[in-house]
Amino acid sequence: MKSLTINASQRESVGKKATKALRNAGQVPCVIYGGDTIVHFAAPEIAFKNLVYTPDVHTVVIALDNGTKINAILQDIQFHPVTDKILHIDFIEIFDDKPITMEIPFRTTGNSRGVRNGGVLRFNLRRIKVKGLASNLPDIIEGDITNLKIGNKLTVTDIASDDFTILHPDNTVVCMVRTSRTAVEDDDEEEETEGAAEGATEGAEAPAAEA
Numbered sequence: 001m002k003s004l005t006i007n008a009s010q011r012e013s014v015g016k017k018a019t020k021a022l023r024n025a026g027q028v029p030c031v032i033y034g035g036d037t038i039v040h041f042a043a044p045e046i047a048f049k050n051l052v053y054t055p056d057v058h059t060v061v062i063a064l065d066n067g068t069k070i071n072a073i074l075q076d077i078q079f080h081p082v083t084d085k086i087l088h089i090d091f092i093e094i095f096d097d098k099p100i101t102m103e104i105p106f107r108t109t110g111n112s113r114g115v116r117n118g119g120v121l122r123f124n125l126r127r128i129k130v131k132g133l134a135s136n137l138p139d140i141i142e143g144d145i146t147n148l149k150i151g152n153k154l155t156v157t158d159i160a161s162d163d164f165t166i167l168h169p170d171n172t173v174v175c176m177v178r179t180s181r182t183a184v185e186d187d188d189e190e191e192e193t194e195g196a197a198e199g200a201t202e203g204a205e206a207p208a209a210e211a
Contacts, residue, residue, distance in 0.1 A: 001057065001058065001059055001134060001135075001137045001138065001139055002056065002057075002058045002059070002139055003058055003059045003060065003061060003071075004050055004051060004058050004060060004061070005060075005061040005063055006043050006047050006048065006051070006060055006061070006062055006063065007043065007047065007063050007065075008030070008041040008042060008043035008047070008062055008063065008064055008065070009041060009042055009043070009064070009065045010039065010040065010041045010064045010065060010066055010068075011029070011040045011041055011042050012040075014029075014040050022042050023085075023087070026044055026045055027042040027043065027044060027045070028042060028043060028044070028045050028047075028048060028086045028087070028088070028089060029042050029087075029088055029089075030042060030043065030088065030089045030090070030091060031088075031089075031090050031091065032062060032070055032072050032090075032091040032092070032093050033075070033090065033091070033092055033093065034072075034092045034093035034094070035070070035093040039062075039064075039070065041062065041064060045085065045086050048086060048089065051074060052074075052077060052086065055105055056105065056139060057102060057103070057104060057105065057139065058073075059071060059072070059073055059094065059134055060072050060073065060074065060091065062091065070093055071093065071094050071095075071134070072091035072092060072093050072094055073091065073092055073094055073100060073102055073134070074089065074090075074091060075090040075091055075092045076089070076090040077089045077090070094134045096133070096134075096135065097133075098133075099131050099132050099133055100131070100132070100133075100134055100137075101129065101130070101131045101167065102129075102130065102137070103127040103128065103129050103130075104127060104128050104130055104137065104138060104139075104140065104141045105126065105127055105128075105139075105140050105141070106123075106125060106126060106127060106128050106140070106141050106142075106143065106159075106174060106175075107140050107141070107142050107143075108121070108142070108143055108144075108145045108154075108175065109142050109143070109144050109145070109146075110144045110145050110146030110147075111145075111146060112145040112146065112147075112148040112149075112177055113146070113147065113148065113149055114148050114149045114150040114151070114152060114177030115145075115148075115177060117149075117150060118150075118179075118180055119149075119150040119177040119178060119179055119180060120177070120178050120179075120180045121145070121175060121176075121177055121178075122175060122176055122177075122178050123174070123175045124172075124173045124174060124175060124176070125168075125172070125173075125174045125175070128141050128156070128159070128166060128168070128174070129166070129167040129168060130164040130165060130166050130167060131164060131165045131167055132163055132164030132165060136163040136164055137163070137164055138163070141159055141161075142159070143158060143159045143174060143175070145175065145177075148176075148177045149177065150177050150178070150179050151176075151177065151178075151179070152176065152177055153173045153174075153175070153176040154173070154174045154175050154176065155170065155171055155172060155173055155174060156168045156169075156170060156172045156174060157170045157171075158174075159174065
């Protein structure tokens with residue numbers, strides 16, 4: 001999984017007055033949980049651009065001004081209800097030997113036969129909640145939809161991996177091909193229909209010939 005570094009300053013004052021002063025200075029107050037101690041720090045809002053305003057997921061290295069570096073993942077973020085400015089971010093410290101839980105973006109591969117026949121691909125999940133070691137988690141989880149016909153579904157069991165555990169029930173639908181007004185019958189079904197029609201025509205013509 002990709003990682004990015006955020007240069008930050010550890011903060012000692014965590015009261016409302018100090019927090020307001022940080023925000024007025026263009027800084028975002030943050031907290032890191034999960035370690036032996038809770039770490040409070042702040043960084044310029046622009047430093048979080050590639051972490052927050054992207055569909056990708058990352059692990060983060062928080063590089064504090066005292067020389068300490070902490071590996072973490074984003075846990076929660078608060079935005080201003082009117083301006084959408086970042087008000088506060090919570091991080092969870094990660095360790096090499098401890099699994100973490102996070103949501104990974106999902107992407108399809110292949111060209112669905114159902115879509116080729118006019119069906120529409122619908123997504124039930126855009127992100128997959130998983131648990132595993134940070135070193136084993138991918139940037140993106142992919143699912144092959146090549147063989148999906150109209151009405152077929154791709155479930156989480158179809159995208160399972162030994163590298164992580166998917167935290168959704170096995171029958172959870174990730175995506176499916178639904179019919180549409182422009183949909184046509186699948187190629188296999190068309191061949192069966194044509195064969196049946198030919199057989200019926202021959203059977204109908206035979207009595208006429210005898211007469």
